Amino acid sequence: MADNPLATAQREFAGASTFGKYNFQFHWALCEIIEKHKNSKEYALLIEYHEDVIVADSLDANLAKFEFYQVKNQSATFTPAALTRRKKGSGETLKSSVLGKLLSSCIDTEYEKRITKIGLVSSSGFSIKVDSGLKLDVLKVGDIAESDVATLTKDINTELGIKVLPEQLQFIVPEIQLKNQEDYVLSQFARLVMSLFPGALCNPVNIYRSVVDEMGRIGRIEYDYKDWARLIDKKSLTSTEVHKVLTQHSSHPCVDDLKNDFDDLANDLGWKSKKKRTFKSKLALLALRRAGFMSALDMEVTEAFRQSHINVDEKKYSDDSTYIDALFQQANDDGLGTKVDSQEELLLEVIYCLLKA
Template sequence: MERNVLGHAQREISGATTFGKYDFQYHWALCRIIEKHKSNSDYALLIEYHEDVVIADSLYGDSAKFEFFQVKNTGKPFTSDALTKREQGAEGPKSSILGKLLSSCIGTDYEARITEIGLVSSSGFSFDQRDKKLKLDIITSGDLSVDCLSGLTEKLKDELGIALLPENIKFIVPKIKLENHEEFVIGRFAELVNEIFPNSHCNAVNIYRAIIDEIHRKGQNTYDFTVWERMVEDKSLTSHKVKDVIAVNTTSPKLEDFEKDFEYLAKNDMKWNTLTYRKINKK
């Protein structure tokens, strides 16, 4: 068994227990892994584990690197002040939105393995940028004006004690929208299957339902995991699972021809009995 580098107590588990309120963020996560699936990459999508969405780029814990995302479905664009605003709580100031995201990443055992820290906002961002003419769907720290960047850094220094904004942070405007997120993801699955299996026929709705059900089930698991393999099995949606679901719900003319040829050879040339044929055919 391998030690789980993410296996320490989570900051909070309320997201998992109130899962129904945050369905949008998991549909955004599906869009993210569909893009990875096109390149035949391994991944493990973690739902409500340290952050809203965490994606590991490997199924092996000793080599996995991570992307951390907080996904917000808001009515208006986030300003830099809104992202760093701290409400007063019973025990003092609460964490800001940006401070909460960075506290999941900075100063952790896995900090050096995080390749991307993303804040996703359905309504976008209203930042003071270096080039005000640009309309960006992904904003990096390098795109911010000097005043905007120094303002963010100063407030985060007071909150978290950090002197610099991480270079790998991104502010992301998603293509998916709240009002059509289910249809959008179904369409993306259909495009994915057509790209990896040209001229095939798939039931994109069934693929979507099977995978979203898996995410719902995994997302409601609030336990911590000290063993990597258990976390992957009980808490994540893996690339292997997505491949299996797609295979079950996709037919290809080439595959149908192969199955017919296999059946002919097995029964006529190999002369396998029914039990042997079924056993090998299933594999």
């Protein structure tokens, strides 16, 4: 199993313990992954793990790069002074500043070189001077006026010894607002389904509830995980899981032809009604999922079965039943059983590949 590249001791667990207070935080995170899903990007979303939000761009531990976000919900606008202000702690110590806390999660860590974005998200925005005078919703270090960069750098150098602000640092004003966050995310899910499956019918309320419930579950988990696979399974929301939810609560005409073709095939095979209904339901979900979002695993599996099919000459078989038996046996001989969870799923992939061809 692959090691977890983020397996260092977390700075704190208080966020996970009080997850119920962070409604805005995970609604913003949902908007972030919806945008990635719309562009068919693979991702794993982590909540309250080193930072408020981390987004990995791959499910492969060896390839994954990370975006770190701290999400603030407050009424006051952040000035450079407010970003680096340090309150008194116990005794003579000083607490971390807002910006210092974020950078300490990222800089001088074992995974620093794998971080592509360090974002501070504020619902109230930022009062930071911009070089060109533009009003920007995403402020990169290069956009900020020299005077404010100097102020931030001086204070962060005093706090953390960082002499140059990292180029990945961004100050982000979110589109989502406090008053409409639930309805906003719900509408974004509806738009996502329409962009993935044009003409589809969906139940955005059920999609929203399913995903938000899962967000709540992963947000409350306080454990560390040395193994990457366990981190992904226990503490993340992945593009694969989100897509399953989308397909479970959506329907689309593109699946109808496949279902009709399957009805004809099942009749030729002499399948009984119960077996036919169960199998058709699974086939429809698989077809809809792959119609809108082909993950790296989906592409690998479908190509493997396509190559296996090429090795079987349809002309040698007098009926569909013996032809499918031959395809099924060839898939087993090619070792494709390791790519699915059961022999039933192997047959599902064989028939899916046959009907799609």
